[in-house]
Structure formats: C-alpha cells, structure tokens
Amino acid sequence: MSQLMWLAADGYNVTRRNLIKIKRMPELMVWVLMSPIMFVLLFSYVFGGSINVPGVNYREFLIAGIFAQTVVFGATYTGASLAEDMQKGIIDRFRSLPMTRSAVLVGRTASDIVYNVLSITIMSLTGLLVGWRIRTSFWEAVAGFGLLLLFSYAFSWVMATVGLAVPSPEVVNNASFMVIMPLTFVSNAFVPSDSLPTPLRIFAEWNPVSAVTQAARELFGNTNPLAPASEAWSMQNPILYTLIWVVVILAIFVPFAVALYKRAARK
C-alpha cells in the first residue's frame, strides 16, 4: 500500500477510537452542546431587544455568529484531548507503533468534524425554534455549512498545535479561552461591527471569525442587501477571505503540529 493509503487507514482507526470515547461519555456531548443552546437563547431573549441590526431580524443575524463561535470553541476540545492523550502516555504508545506519523493528528481532527456536525445540527434546530430561517437555495445553504466546517477543521489544527505544546489539558482550556474570547467577541458575531470604536472595528472587520460569520449569513440569506455589512474588502468578499484563512492556517499549522508530534515527549 502507498504511504497515503496507510495514512488513511491509520487515520481511520484513530478516528474510530476517538468516536468510541464520545459514545462512552455522552455527558461530555451534553455539556458541550448545552453552551451553544444557551448562547442562542441568551442572546435572542436577553440582549436581542437592545441590539439593533439595520434591516434584519436580530435572531436571524445572530445564528450564524453562534455557529462560528461554537465551532471555534469546539476546536479547544481537539487540543485538550491531545494534551490528555499525551499526559496519559497514549501518544507515547502510538509513537512506538509502526503507524504513519501524522495519523494521530489526522484522526483527531477528522473526529472533530463529526463532533462539529453534531453541534451545528443541534444549533440549527434550536435556531429554527427561535425563528431563524434559511432564505437561500439548498446548495447555498450546503455551501454555508460546508464553509463553517472547513473553517473549524482548519482551526482544529491550531488547537492541536497548542495541545501538543502545553503540559496539560487544563492549560489548553485556559490558553484557548484567552485567545478565543476576544476573537469571537471582537467580531461581527453578536453585534454589527460598525457599532464598535474604530480600532476594534478594524480588528473585527479583518477578523477571520467575522469573515466566516458574514459568509455564512450571506449563504443562508440572513443579510439585507440594502444594509451592507462594511466597506472593508474582507467583508465584501467574505467567502474568498475565509478560504484564504483556511489555506494559510493549514499551510502553517499542519506541518507545525506534525513536527511537534514527532518530538512530543510525555510531560
């Protein structure tokens, strides 16, 4: 078999192992899925009344932002799981086996796609209940979900790198909180970016989380063409801008994570 076929086979086996864990610990999923539901409800009913988005119902505006926030936060799980495997010596065991070197990471990030599909499904259902609607064609909606998954996949590699670089899962959780909170809140996920003070507005406009949110909004038809998002190029071309981020992130973090994995020592 070729090298690539072995990578696929080994990656499949690692993915399978990760999914068994989700099956054995359903409570893990429950807690993870609770938070996006909470966000949908909180923002819809608590802040919804006081946030004004020109030309669009706030709940419709909000859902794509929650999608983006959730998949980005979900990547923390990738990093925390790897850190836990390393702490427990499982990575050492894998490294002593004649398997493809990158298969553990490929399998890890692949199983997190399954996990993100689950959480996006739950969020979509919650969204539909509070009044979110897809107003575009079937294929545009598919493209919207596809782009969210693609972005989350790329972001998983960022957190995989973090997970391999730090000594314990707790550190991943804290570190990611510090990065992901500003990244998701200083964006257009919850409020229109033009309501922000100038430096934050510029950050928000070029923030990839804003781009994937804006792209999803457009693909789901949750924007108002009469009230354009922003003049910035990134917001005028959110799909292209998101794809550029995906490519750049993968190009940097896949080799980085694999290199760390090869040197990984039990901490």
Add this chain to the structure above:
Amino acid sequence: MNQVIRAEGLVKHYKEVKALDGLDLAVPEGKVLGLLGPNGAGKTTAVRILTTLLEADAGRAEVAGVDVAANPDQVRAMIGLSGQYAAVDEYLTGFENLDLFGRLYRLGRAKARSRARELLERFDLNDAADRPVKTYSGGMRRRLDLAGALVADPKVLFLDEPTTGLDPRGRVEMWEVIREMVAGGTTLLLTTQYLEEADRLADEIVVIDHGRAIAQGTADQLKDQIGGERVELVIESAANLGRAMETVNSFSTGEVVVDEQSRTLTAPVTGGSGVLVEVLRQLDSNSVKVLEFALRRPTLDDVFLTLTGHGAENGNSEQPQKKKVSA
C-alpha cells in the same frame, strides 16, 4: 553471540541533569537483561532511546542490527514496549484497546481481532474484555498494557518497571507472565528497582546509577560481589551499638552497616537462620538487648551500599543517608 539490543556510549542531558552518561548495553538473542537502578537512575531514558521515542545526544543504539536513530520505522515494526505507566485508553474496553493496537501494527482487521481475543485469554482478562478500562484495577491495566506490547508478536521487548505499583500478588502474577513469554525466545530488556525481580527474571543484570553502569554480571556474579542474605537487627540502646557491631561483624561475610538514628545493624551473612540464631545468642550473652531481628534477601539498597558506599538515592525519598562502616 548475536546481540539483538546494543547501545554504545549513550548520553542524554535534560538541561543540567545528565540522565545518561555514557551507557553501554548488550542483550544477546533470546536473553533477558535486567536494568536495575533507583528512581532517577536513567532507566526510562535508556528505554525511550532504544524504542525510538527519544533521540540521544551522543552514542548509538541498534535493535536487531537496525540503527534506532537512522531507521526508527523499521525498529518500531520489530519491537513491543510497555512503558513505566500503563498507556492504555481508559474509555475503550480491553478488547478495543488491543484491537486498535493490532490494526495500527497493521495486522489487518481479522488478525487484529483474533489476536486481541487470544491475548485477553492469556492474560486472564477475558471476563473484563468488554468493560471500559476505566473500571480495571492497577494490575489489570498493567497486564493489558503488557498484552498491548505483545500484539504483533515482537522479537524484541522492552518493559519499563513492569511491576512497580503492583501489590505482592500482582507482582508474582506478572513475573509468571513474563517468564512464560521469555520461554518463547523473546529478547527482553527489563528495568526494575527490585533486586529480587532482576534476580528472578534476568539472565544478566546491569546496575545503573546516575546514567552509568556501575556493575554488571549474572545474578550469581552480582550476588557473589554483594554477599548473600542480610541479618538486620534493631537494638534497644544506642550505647550498645559498638559492642553489637563487633559481635555482628564476627559473623558477617562483608561489611556491617550501622544506622545510628534507628539503631539498626545490617550485615551480609551466609548460612541462613542458623547464623541468625548464633548472632542472637552471642548478643544475648554480651547483654545487648535486641528489639527486632530479621533474615532477608539483599535489596537494591544493599547493592548500592556495597558497590558505592551510599544507599540507593531515591530521587524523592527523605530517608537519612546510611553509611557503610568498616570494622
């Protein structure tokens, strides 16, 4: 003889700590080498280098003629490793763990499955096979971990402190399993902190301290060097230590070790319980009151006291240093 495991001049630093300081090892085909040393001696570091998990700063190592640094993939396909801490997935069942390892060793689906069943049977884990490992006892985890190392029927096996943390019964069971395994012709490098374990399992023992071999030989050769059993006595009054030492010394085949704080005397003897009775009788007639006495096999501590003049420095123990006292 054909050396299956060979290491020459291995050096490994962690910042200022010299974990390995020019270690040489050689294990002939089908033999068992016991790497014996206290906590922090460098045993795990040596195993990690030999199993391709770590690169040495200097020196070279080969497994079955393959250089571990140059061709790690080839080495991994030939070896089995059971590390110091059981590295099995808690959320998977015992069967799922072994099945996963089998697939990753590329046995194929059917073979991986049948091999997993076979090993669970052999390691007495059949009843627990379909339970998540989270529910296993420490001993069961270790057995599963060892089974994981055997999935691909490797020619060369590395076991890092396979019985540390097990209760006495678990330890004896593990010895049984290892002995059976070795009877099949596997070449084994085993690390341990227990002289008795090395004595029971290893054809040859290397005593390691601060990353260097300080003694080497068969268990018998080592025992000749360090003497046989020990008598250990605790006397009532510190004032009698001098007199007690003289008495014990007259029966001892080596040097008497005195720990003044605990009023304990330890001395190598030959002749078993008869000698112990003689020692006690003599002390009694010299009016030395004995609180406790024992005849025991030598421990790692005794080996170190004899070879280096200081006890086995256990990285984290705070026992007072024992000193060798020459009579």
